[in-house]
Amino acid sequence: MTEAEFESYLGERKGLIDTALERLLLSEAAAPARLLEAMRCAALDGGKRLRPILSLAVADIAGRPLAHLLDVACAIELIRAASLVLDDLPAMDDAAMRRNHPSLHVRFGESTALLAAIALLALAYERIPYSAECCGRPASAGKAVQIVAHATGAQGIVSGQFDDLAFSQTGASDARIAEAYRHKSGDLFCAAALAPAQLAGLSPSEANCLDRYASNVGLAFQITDDLIDADKTGEDAGKITLIASLGMSGAREHAARLLEEAVQALDGFGDAAEPLRFLARTILRRTE
Numbered sequence: 001m002t003e004a005e006f007e008s009y010l011g012e013r014k015g016l017i018d019t020a021l022e023r024l025l026l027s028e029a030a031a032p033a034r035l036l037e038a039m040r041c042a043a044l045d046g047g048k049r050l051r052p053i054l055s056l057a058v059a060d061i062a063g064r065p066l067a068h069l070l071d072v073a074c075a076i077e078l079i080r081a082a083s084l085v086l087d088d089l090p091a092m093d094d095a096a097m098r099r100n101h102p103s104l105h106v107r108f109g110e111s112t113a114l115l116a117a118i119a120l121l122a123l124a125y126e127r128i129p130y131s132a133e134c135c136g137r138p139a140s141a142g143k144a145v146q147i148v149a150h151a152t153g154a155q156g157i158v159s160g161q162f163d164d165l166a167f168s169q170t171g172a173s174d175a176r177i178a179e180a181y182r183h184k185s186g187d188l189f190c191a192a193a194l195a196p197a198q199l200a201g202l203s204p205s206e207a208n209c210l211d212r213y214a215s216n217v218g219l220a221f222q223i224t225d226d227l228i229d230a231d232k233t234g235e236d237a238g239k240i241t242l243i244a245s246l247g248m249s250g251a252r253e254h255a256a257r258l259l260e261e262a263v264q265a266l267d268g269f270g271d272a273a274e275p276l277r278f279l280a281r282t283i284l285r286r287t288e
Contacts, residue, residue, distance in 0.1 A: 006278040013053045016066065018044070020074050024123065031119065038108045038116035039123075043081040046099045050221075050279065051192040052077045054214065057279075058193060061210075061272045062200035064135065069196045072131040072144065076192045078124035079148070082117040083157055083188070089113065092165065124148075128195065135199045144195040151191035160184025167240040174245050178219065181242075185225070186218025209265045216262035217280055220255040224286050227251060255284060 001009070025040050052073035059069045088095040088103040089110060095103050105113035125145060132141035150156055160183030167177065193210040202210075226241040227248065243251045259280045266273040 001274045001278060003278075006275065006282075009275055009278075010048075010053065013056055013066075014049045016056070016070070017049045017052045017073060017077060020070050021077060024074055024078075024127065028119070028123065034108065035112060035115055035119065038104055038112050039119055041107065042085050042104050042116055043078060043120060045101060047077070047081075049077060051080055051188060054189065054192045054217075054276070054279070055196045057273070057276050058196035058200060058202070058210065060275070061206070061269050062197075062202055063272075064200050068134040069131050069199065071127040071134070072196050072199060073192075075124040075127045075131075075148065076188065076195070078120045078127075079152055079191075080188060082120040082124070083152075083161075085113050085117040085120075087161060092161065121152075128199075131196070131199050135201070137199060137201055140199050140201070144198045147195045147198060148191045151187040156183055156187040156191075160187070172240055174242060177240060177242050181219050181222040182215065185222035186215050189214040189218030189221070206268070209268060212265040213262045213276065213280070216258040216265070217283065220258040220262070220280075220283055223251050223255040223258075224283055227255075228286065252284065259283060 021043055025036070025043060028036055028039065031039070055069055055073035055076055056066050059066050084098065085104045087093050088098055089105055096106055097103060101107075103113075104116065108116070125148070128145050128148065129138070129141040132138050132144065152158070160180045163172070163176070163180035164184055166172075167180065172180070190211055193214040194207055197207040197210055223242060226243050230241075230243055230248065242254070246254060262280045263277050266276055269276075
């Protein structure tokens with residue numbers, strides 16, 4: 001795969017996911033109009049769709065049509081969108097802007113933003129069994145839902161955000177910060193790989209390789225977020241990050257090591273995992 005082929009791959013998969021998300025949100029037409037508008041703004045306003053693209057890459061590895069795992073891929077993206085709405089709230093990160101637009105609570109009010117996030121989470125969990133049916137493995141739905149719930153709950157994203165807020169007040173060691181990063185960012189990357197692996201019927205050893213890949217990619221992704229924010233005046237002011245102790249070059253080197261370990265975890269998958277190797281190696285070049 002060349003760089004040009006990989007860019008084409010990303011564009012094709014992103015387009016497929018965007019179309020599916022649009023369709024899913026249209027199915028919620030019976031919801032109050034302003035609530036649905038907020039849900040659509042949260043889920044459809046940009047984003048590279050890296051996590052659901054990871055989910056669809058599992059279909060390639062499992063030798064399945066992309067349609068088999070499209071619903072679970074969308075579920076992962078709906079959860080990510082909901083988490084960003086919650087992160088931006090005044091009681092959390094108090095962010096007025098998201099992707100160069102006013103944050104959802106600024107545009108719609110805090111109550112509507114909260115309800116939109118809850119509705120997106122509910123829709124996400126509703127869609128996972130559809131992928132289980134498409135894969136011809138309806139009994140796998142329960143385990144896949146459990147994987148995603150664990151990644152998003154008190155031992156996953158919620159834990160990472162809680163610690164992130166606490167660190168701003170008390171400080172933390174590099175190990176604690178890295179652990180928070182793994183929860184806040186890495187756990188959803190892991191769910192994006194493991195839930196589809198469960199639905200598609202991959203072996204435990206194959207799932208473990210994908211877990212190691214996604215965990216390292218997720219942590220590196222959060223570090224590159226910090227590197228990007230460090231170049232923006234006032235961005236994340238007062239937050240505790242690994243850059244404070246590692247420095248910009250040290251943080252970048254740490255992310256590079258993590259991404260190389262992620263690529264090594266894919267050794268057993270052959271050419272089917274080539275897009276995931278490209279994905280890992282391009283994360284350091286992120287600028288937004």
